Amino acid sequence: MKVNGTPYRSLWWEENAQALQIIDQRWLPYDFRIEQLETLAEYCEAITGMHVRGAPLIGATAAYGMALAARLDPSDGNLDAAWAALNATRPTAINLRWALDRCRKALRPLVEADRAAAALRLAHDIADEDVEINRRIGQHGLEIIKEIAAKKPAGEPVRLLTHCNAGWIATVDWGTATSPMYQAHDAGLDIHVWVDETRPRNQGALTAWELGSHGISHSYITDNAGGHLMQHGQVDMVITGTDRTTRNGDVCNKIGTYLKALAARDNNVPFYVALPSPTIDWTVSDGVREIPIEERAGREVSHVQGALPDGMIGTVEVTPKGSGVGNPAFDVTPSRLVTGLITERGVCDASAEGLAGLFPEFAASGDPA
Numbered sequence: 001m002k003v004n005g006t007p008y009r010s011l012w013w014e015e016n017a018q019a020l021q022i023i024d025q026r027w028l029p030y031d032f033r034i035e036q037l038e039t040l041a042e043y044c045e046a047i048t049g050m051h052v053r054g055a056p057l058i059g060a061t062a063a064y065g066m067a068l069a070a071r072l073d074p075s076d077g078n079l080d081a082a083w084a085a086l087n088a089t090r091p092t093a094i095n096l097r098w099a100l101d102r103c104r105k106a107l108r109p110l111v112e113a114d115r116a117a118a119a120l121r122l123a124h125d126i127a128d129e130d131v132e133i134n135r136r137i138g139q140h141g142l143e144i145i146k147e148i149a150a151k152k153p154a155g156e157p158v159r160l161l162t163h164c165n166a167g168w169i170a171t172v173d174w175g176t177a178t179s180p181m182y183q184a185h186d187a188g189l190d191i192h193v194w195v196d197e198t199r200p201r202n203q204g205a206l207t208a209w210e211l212g213s214h215g216i217s218h219s220y221i222t223d224n225a226g227g228h229l230m231q232h233g234q235v236d237m238v239i240t241g242t243d244r245t246t247r248n249g250d251v252c253n254k255i256g257t258y259l260k261a262l263a264a265r266d267n268n269v270p271f272y273v274a275l276p277s278p279t280i281d282w283t284v285s286d287g288v289r290e291i292p293i294e295e296r297a298g299r300e301v302s303h304v305q306g307a308l309p310d311g312m313i314g315t316v317e318v319t320p321k322g323s324g325v326g327n328p329a330f331d332v333t334p335s336r337l338v339t340g341l342i343t344e345r346g347v348c349d350a351s352a353e354g355l356a357g358l359f360p361e362f363a364a365s366g367d368p369a
């Protein structure tokens with residue numbers, strides 16, 4: 001997507017430096033900073049510290065981390081160590097494990113001398129595939145928005161609500177939940193997006209920044225406003241991303257998604273999830289009981305980051321001293337609350353049959369890596 005007229009991906013390989021460059025999202029939307037990753041420790045910190053975030057982007061970053069490891073020392077031992085270090089960065093988004101397994105599976109059979117070049121090519125492929133997957137998700141999501149638009153009174157926009165940031169900055173490009181929004185806007189459809197701020201890291205500010213940069217009408221709302229808006233007929237469709245979706249359609253996503261799905265069901269609002277196939281965990285059926293939920297630092301809840309009057313970026317403490325803090329970063333929406341899954345191969349029910357119908361080869365093997 002473009003930033004001030006310049007096309008960007010969320011990460012890119014800098015040939016001259018032979019290093020990965022990322023947009024350091026910790027400073028958005030207040031400041032646009034680019035960071036160059038040069039050591040495995042920097043790759044790990046970039047993921048753990050959410051310099052890069054979003055399931056597909058985490059996976060792509062990890063693939064470049066494996067390419068770095070293969071260049072420094074292509075031995076099995078070093079690749080295994082890199083795999084373990086990167087896999088330990090964040091526990092919930094399955095794209096991390098998917099990318100690492102795919103890299104290790106591709107490199108193991110090769111002689112060591114061939115591994116560095118192969119690993120870099122594979123990282124590039126994973127990044128490019130993500131862009132194409134998300135573009136296709138956008139095409140399928142656009143058809144849903146068109147169907148809703150056709151039933152709306154003339155002059156009334158299609159009103160979407162989204163939670164967190166499943167935007168181009170959470171992927172290599174296009175985003176997952178935002179790809180249908182971009183493509184609907186570019187196709188001339190009138191849309192308005194309710195953007196959940198998404199406490200505590202306020203990734204909604206990233207979504208608002210993205211949509212504003214693309215000229216898409218939107219409103220930044222508190223996380224607790226969504227149910228009220230749905231109750232008053234102000235939402236035509238909810239669409240979110242996902243960090244891990246089980247083989248039967250249970251959806252793990254940013255904390256608060258489950259509550260939006262409950263409100264959507266109670267108000268008969270369709271609830272869609274944009275789902276790239278690398279985000280499907282074919283080994284898990286019961287999302288609530290089997291998906292590990294990341295517990296992040298309490299400081300993310302007790303302190304809020306923002307732009308200070310002098311333009312500097314700072315944090316303000318918002319909880320009383322001595323209060324305990326909880327910070328589960330994700331929750332699981334049971335498949336029964338999901339209207340449909342928008343994948344790169346089309347839209348399906350949130351069910352084992354639905355996903356197996358679109359991805360028979362993965363459903364059979366259980367191993368998409």
Ligand SMILES: CSC[C@H]1O[C@H](OP(=O)(O)O)[C@H](O)[C@@H]1O
Nearest residue numbers: 053054055164166170241253254
């Ligand atoms: C397109 S995946 C985006 C997904 O990842 C986010 O989590 P985080 O910001 O903690 O990396 C969030 O759950 C989004 O829906």
